[in-house]
Amino acid sequence: DQQVKQNSPSLSVQEGRISILNCDYTNSMFDYFLWYKKYPAEGPTFLISISSIKDKNEDGRFTVFLNKSAKHLSLHIVPSQPGDSAVYFCAANRGSNYKLTFGKGTLLTVNP
Amino acid sequence: DTAVSQTPKYLVTQMGNDKSIKCEQNLGHDTMYWYKQDSKKFLKIMFSYNNKELIINETVPNRFSPKSPDKAHLNLHINSLELGDSAVYFCASSQARVTVQFFGPGTRLTVL
Structure with a gap:
């Protein structure tokens, strides 16, 4: 029973472009969401977090958006850099x- | 100045053996956790201790026994290792009821 789903196993973008990573959840009781980055x-x-009372949180190049009605959140990285590959x-x-x-x-890969 | 450290980083052992993994944090946190990342890459919580008291014990075989000698240490002892324990x-660690958790570098356990 996957309560948190990331349906894209991988994403490849060009350096300088926007990376958008998506996440869906099924448990409506969740009220705090986080993004973690992991190198091998x-x-x-x-990385960044958001409370369910907000719909957006920004920290430098990273922005997380929360759509509670759709039970969906996304992480935007702008501009993407090769060091973001993780x-x-x-x-x-x-x-x-x-x-x-x-x-x-x-798995995000940012190509130079 | 490592925040959360684990030893060993790699552990290769035979089925049936008993092994321990040690964890230490120097962040002054009062809550510590063990997670398992299996071959399907899911990170799942196993145990959590708050002020040396067990507060989360997910469905984990009782061959796994956590021990917290003090707030800064949480060790994991595994008896009678099985192939499926490879992970x-x-x-x-975190400060109590603050959701952001800080992770150690991981211990790769391989059971042969």
Whole structure:
């Protein structure tokens, strides 16, 4: 029972263009969402998060959008850089109950 | 100045053996976690400790036993290792009820 889904296993974009990574969830009780970035042989690194009371959160080149009615969130990276090439995980939490539920990840490749 | 560290990074062992993975965090957090990333790449929580007290225990075989000697350490002991235990195990920490979790680099366990 995948409560958090990242349906695109991979995405390839050109340097300087926008990368859009998508995430869908099924549990309407989720109220906090996070994006993590993971390089090979390293642990996931926190990137950006959003509370369900907001529909957008921005941090530099990274923006997360939340559409609660569609149970969908997306991560926009503008402009994309080769160093952004990594696996991006979407995660969700319900009521600060300590437990994060992760998606399967999307491998982003940014080509120079 | 590593925030969350794990040892060992790689662990290769025979079926039936007992092994331990150690985790330490120097972030001053009071909550620590163990996650398992299996061959399908899902990151799933196994255990969580808050102030040395077990607060999350997902459906994990009782061959897995976490131990938290203090708030900065959470070790994972695995008895009678099986082939299906092969995975990458990640330790993480957070401040209580703050959702952002910080991950260690992972321990790749291979059971032969």
